[in-house]
Amino acid sequence: MTERLYFNDSYCFEASSLVTKAEFDTEKSEWSLVLDRTIFHPSGGGQPSDEGQISSHRVLSLATDKDLAIIRHNVACKEGASFSPGDLVFLKVDEVVRRRHARLHSAGHLMDVAVRKMGLMFEPSKAYHYPEGSYVEYHGSVPVEERELIAKKIMSVANETIQKTKDTDLVKSRVGEDGTRLVFLSSEDIGCPCGGTHVKHVKEIEHVTVTRLVKKKKFIRVCYSVTNLQ
Template identity: 90%
Template sequence: MTERLYFNDSYCFEASPLVNEAEFDQEKSEWSLVLDKTIFHPPGGGQPSDEGQISSHGVLSLAVDKDLGTIKHKVACKDGASFSPGDLVFLNVDEVVRRRHARLHSAGHLMDVAVRKMGLMFQSSKAYHYPDGSYVEYLGSVPVEERELMAKKIMSVANETIQKTKDTDLVTSRIEQDGTRLVFLSSEDIGCPCGGTHVKHVKEIGHVTVTRLVEKKKFIRVCYSVTNLE
């Protein structure tokens, strides 16, 4: 099991874990490392992978072994560097990328909060928290003539929620007995199962724009963006 340090602190950008497993692919000149703990978020849950380095070597990709609960870190090594179990390594996550992902992911959760506050009987389906077109998708339907107005209303409620959240009311999370992690945007939030990274306070999300509502088959997609995204 790889301990995921970002569960407790999304703004932990450096760490020094131990190597549990190390396997070298000679053809690709890359190492596959399993660490005892990590700050790297792998792709999943609608969130992109983190970027960064392990002991000055670029991280190529991250993958989760769901059966073992481990995260494999693929590392490019073209200078003859080697890794062995028990080695102490230094992790460095790209801070700009991490903060970008956290803002977009938290903004997606904010869409859920706004939808609930409006009393819409939408059932969450999936989400896409990537910079090239973020959205949250729900099982539900909205007449074409009502979509523009509803998009504006969701945006208004979302930004009002940001403005009215007290500075001391931080984003929190907890692990349930079954291992599920719940994330709460504030003390008023009912929580949402999530394994991603988030801002410390909803005000860090910035202004949210709901760009449009799109319906596909039985699903309504709420497309959104955030301001000043680096």
């Protein structure tokens, strides 16, 4: 089982780890590494994978083996490089990319908070927290003539929540009785099952813009963007 250090600290950008399994793909000239613990978040839950290096070797991709509860790190191979179980390696996540992903992801959760505070009868379905085309999708519908007004209201409530959240009211997470990790953006958040990375405080999101509401079959999609995204 790979210990996910980012569960407790999304701003842990460097760490050491031990290799538990190492396989070399001769065709691709890359290593697939399993580590005892990692700071790298693999894509999932609508959030993209982290970028960075393992002992100065570029991480090409990340994959989760849910059956074994491990994360595979596919690493570009420099000439003469090799890895073996028991090796100590050093991990470094690209901080700019991580912070970007965390802001977008937390902003998506903020959409949920705003929708709930407005009393909208939307049931969360899926989300897409990539820099291009971020959205949160819900089971539900909104009349065409009301979509622009509701989009503006969601944006207003979301940004008001950012401004009114106390500086001491930090983003928190805990593990529920069934082992699921729950994330709370603030004390007024009822919590959401989540395996991704987040800001430490909602004010780091700065400002969100709800660009539009779109009907997708039986779903309503809330499209959003985040200001000053590097």
